[in-house]
Amino acid sequence: MRADPTATVDSRVVYIISQLVPVKPEQILAEHRLREDLGMDSVSSMELLSMLAEELDLDVGVEDIADVHTVGATIALAKTFLAKKGA
Amino acid sequence: MLPRADEELVRPLLAQVSRFALESIDARAIDRASAIPQRVLAGMGELGLFGLTLPEEFGGSGCSLPVACSAVAELARADRSVAVTLGLHLGLGTRGLVALGTRAQHERYLPTLASGNCIAAFATTEPGAGSDLSALQTRALDDGTALVVNGQKIYVTNGGLAGLYTLAVSTPGLGGSARGQSLLLIERGDAGLRVEAEEHKLGLRGSSTTGLSLEEMRLPYSRVLGEAGGGARALGMILSWGRTLMSAGCCGAARVALEKTVAHVAERRQFGKPLAALEVVREQMARLTARAFAMEALVDEVSRESAETLLVRSLAAKVFSSESAWMVVDGAIQLHGGLGFIEDTGLAMMLRDVRITRIFEGANDVLLSHLGAGELLRATARTPLASSLVEGALASAAKDADALAAQVDSLRQSLHARFRVGVFRQPRWLHRLGRACMWREAIDASVRRAIRSGRTDEIAQVALLTQEARVEVAALASEPSARELVEQCLAQALPLPEVRA
Numbered sequence: 001m002r003a004d005p006t007a008t009v010d011s012r013v014v015y016i017i018s019q020l021v022p023v024k025p026e027q028i029l030a031e032h033r034l035r036e037d038l039g040m041d042s043v044s045s046m047e048l049l050s051m052l053a054e055e056l057d058l059d060v061g062v063e064d065i066a067d068v069h070t071v072g073a074t075i076a077l078a079k080t081f082l083a084k085k086g087a
Numbered sequence: 088m089l090p091r092a093d094e095e096l097v098r099p100l101l102a103q104v105s106r107f108a109l110e111s112i113d114a115r116a117i118d119r120a121s122a123i124p125q126r127v128l129a130g131m132g133e134l135g136l137f138g139l140t141l142p143e144e145f146g147g148s149g150c151s152l153p154v155a156c157s158a159v160a161e162l163a164r165a166d167r168s169v170a171v172t173l174g175l176h177l178g179l180g181t182r183g184l185v186a187l188g189t190r191a192q193h194e195r196y197l198p199t200l201a202s203g204n205c206i207a208a209f210a211t212t213e214p215g216a217g218s219d220l221s222a223l224q225t226r227a228l229d230d231g232t233a234l235v236v237n238g239q240k241i242y243v244t245n246g247g248l249a250g251l252y253t254l255a256v257s258t259p260g261l262g263g264s265a266r267g268q269s270l271l272l273i274e275r276g277d278a279g280l281r282v283e284a285e286e287h288k289l290g291l292r293g294s295s296t297t298g299l300s301l302e303e304m305r306l307p308y309s310r311v312l313g314e315a316g317g318g319a320r321a322l323g324m325i326l327s328w329g330r331t332l333m334s335a336g337c338c339g340a341a342r343v344a345l346e347k348t349v350a351h352v353a354e355r356r357q358f359g360k361p362l363a364a365l366e367v368v369r370e371q372m373a374r375l376t377a378r379a380f381a382m383e384a385l386v387d388e389v390s391r392e393s394a395e396t397l398l399v400r401s402l403a404a405k406v407f408s409s410e411s412a413w414m415v416v417d418g419a420i421q422l423h424g425g426l427g428f429i430e431d432t433g434l435a436m437m438l439r440d441v442r443i444t445r446i447f448e449g450a451n452d453v454l455l456s457h458l459g460a461g462e463l464l465r466a467t468a469r470t471p472l473a474s475s476l477v478e479g480a481l482a483s484a485a486k487d488a489d490a491l492a493a494q495v496d497s498l499r500q501s502l503h504a505r506f507r508v509g510v511f512r513q514p515r516w517l518h519r520l521g522r523a524c525m526w527r528e529a530i531d532a533s534v535r536r537a538i539r540s541g542r543t544d545e546i547a548q549v550a551l552l553t554q555e556a557r558v559e560v561a562a563l564a565s566e567p568s569a570r571e572l573v574e575q576c577l578a579q580a581l582p583l584p585e586v587r588a
Binding site for chain 2: 042043054
């Protein structure tokens with residue numbers, strides 16, 4: 001199931017995360033760390049960023065995700081690339 | 088396998104281990120009884136093996152990982168069950184406690200662990216969670232006065248022998264971590280712990296493997312090992328030690344299988360001459376010899392890495408050494424002919440013993456995917472091996488290794504360009520890249536070892552193995568099995584199941 005394309009970026013990111021870890025969307029906070037707080041391992045956290053790029057049709061390179069470790073940073077990444085796309 | 092820098096220090100220890108193994112370890116009897124005699128465990132304790140890597144302050148020897156690897160490899164020559172029992176104790180069993188434990192935890196546990204009066208175990212796997220730690224169902228919940236633990240662990244190596252268990256459990260809310268995992272120290276006598284019956288296994292029959300049931304266990308907070316909620320990060324460090332020690336055991340097994348085979352093919356005559364005179368046999372022997380050399384070179388080198396580098400390189404060492412041990416022992420049986428199939432040679436048991444090494448401490452296929460993902464995120468460039476300091480055959484081997492590394496890098500670059508960040512949703516390619524990395528690490532370590540030794544036989548072994556590696560990596564980079572073709576093959580036998588998140 002895909003995220004609602006009319007929803008905000010924040011909620012779309014949270015929805016995608018909730019597809020990967022057994023945590024309800026309303027329990028996911030911006031300050032949550034992908035690994036320590038949400039229980040993702042190195043591969044699943046990278047998979048999240050892959051799904052995000054696919055869902056939002058973003059051209060994100062591997063080099064762009066090195067510092068993305070929290071839900072908030074994931075949302076910020078999505079917004080940055082959406083802005084680039086719209087520019 | 089002997090570590091270079093520690094050679095003088097370790098040689099007497101290894102001589103003692105070797106003598107002890109010869110006099111006290113009867114591998115076939117252990118296999119038949121599915122248990123290690125108490126006198127063997129006590130003898131290992133008297134030799135100080137259980138305290139090898141534990142701090143001197145608490146009765147250990149304070150030795151490094153390479154020294155422990157040498158001891159485990161030496162024991163594995165005699166018996167893999169004994170080697171695994173020790174390797175698990177020194178690696179997964181005590182590494183976390185030594186590195187992350189509090190002073191009080193050290194004082195409470197380390198002295199008896201060092202003497203061998205208490206053996207350590209480590210429990211992660213559950214009926215519903217193997218390589219996927221985020222799926223752990225065993226939980227420790229904070230009720231305000233204690234941690235209440237409920238759950239089940241399976242396939243716990245040393246489970247029936249251990250007095251202390253390090254458990255990986257889910258600890259929602261603990262340490263401010265919404266869904267984190269933590270490590271807990273469980274004592275054998277803790278109320279609520281039940282050690283299940285011994286499993287009947289294909290190999291490593293003398294090694295204890297049990298399940299654990301944890302029912303309404305109430306643990307004081309002092310049993311949390313390391314940072315509450317920080318279990319995932321700690322696990323990586325602990326597992327990297329465990330994998331390296333396990334890899335050392337593979338080296339010992341492969342080396343002894345090879346030695347037996349060298350003796351056999353020199354003696355056994357067919358078609359009027361020794362097997363060792365037949366060209367086809369010689370080629371097989373050369374390939375097995377090259378494998379054994381590369382395993383030892385890689386494990387030796389990886390065991391000296393810093394904790395951070397060990398995390399990634401131990402993946403390559405584990406996969407390469409477990410695959411190679413299987414290959415070498417299988418090849419040894421083939422070259423022994425029918426005799427290899429008979430238990431008396433010890434090779435049949437060895438084959439049963441080494442089979443699990445491709446599965447436990449992280450299934451190889453999962454580890455290869457992790458290795459591939461790590462390679463995609465790698466920030467530092469590899470230093471070329473070919474230089475003006477090496478010449479002749481060595482220079483050629485170094486150039487070949489550099490060419491292999493260039494092949495791996497080319498695959499990495501092509502995946503970056505083709506999939507961008509989406510590459511992490513391409514498990515087939517992560518796996519392939521991981522395998523290519525494994526080859527690069529094995530060949531690089533072998534070349535460096537050959538450079539140090541300057542031995543022509545070792546240089547030739549590297550050259551032979553590099554040929555094999557380059558062919559395989561070239562194949563990995565191509566598209567020999569497109570996903571569509573795989574699905575067509577399985578259309579009748581195994582249609583793709585619907586997966587719900």
